[in-house]
Amino acid sequence: AAGVIQSPRHLIKEKRETATLKCYPIPRHDTVYWYQQGPGQDPQFLISFYEKMQSDKGSIPDRFSAQQFSDYHSELNMSSLELGDSALYFCASSYRLAGEPITDTQYFGPGTRLTVL
Amino acid sequence: DQQVKQNSPSLSVQEGRISILNCDYTNSMFDYFLWYKKYPAEGPTFLISISSIKDKNEDGRFTVFLNKSAKHLSLHIVPSQPGDSAVYFCAASKVSGNQFYFGTGTSLTVIP
Helix, strand or coil, rough: CCCCCCCCCEECCCCCEEEEEEEEEECCCEEEEEEEEEECCCCCCEEEEEEEEEEECCCCCCCCCEEECCCCCCEECCCCCCCCEEEEHHHHHHCCCCCCCCCCCCECCCEEEEEEE | CCCEEECEEEEEEEEEEEECEEEEEEECCCEEEEEEEEEECCCCEEEEEEEEECCEHHHHHHHHEEECCCCCCEEECCCCCHCCCEEEEEEECCHHHHHHHHCCEEEEECCC
16 A cells, blocks of 8 residues: 655755755645654654645744645755754654544654754 | 653563553543554554544554543553564544644563
8 A cells, every 4th residue: 555655765964954855645645744753752743734734833943844735745844954953754644534523543654864964 | 841651661571472551641632542653764653543432442452541531541462473563652632633742652572
């Protein structure tokens, strides 16, 4: 079965550079979530999109932005990278039934490991 | 502020025995809970979920128990297999929101 695809899998950047992470959700999934997992930490929610609109916002720095496109893929743009941005970035997708309570199960991609030097 | 806590960072169990992973939460608004399994260099894989209208959900070798009054849930794996060795995260969400709050994970090792 098709899963969530993230690219690139690994990325090395220097301080103050920019990075773009891409997420391709499971086909027919309309909701995308971004999480950041630092070393030894639990995944922290950054931001989510439903039907191309931002639906929830967590601890996403102002230096980061994200969007969901018409084909439902999403991109996380990170600027002025800092050493502390080094982490695993997970994307998850789900399908939300219209009118149903938001208890959708999120399926995760393999993650992008970002290293900031 | 850690709203979902897994107080045991690691657990070792003999193959064939029961593994019990515990999770506590502080936010009484949480109404939906999931367990994820994570192997190194891979994303979390969904295992099993439970909503607050239930106190137990079973799927094969995996059973999740929810005690709302104690704000506690647990994952039972019976019988444990070496392939179950991974990091297990519990996650919770409010029905009104769609972000999940994760625990810090428990590393399970099943010894052959």
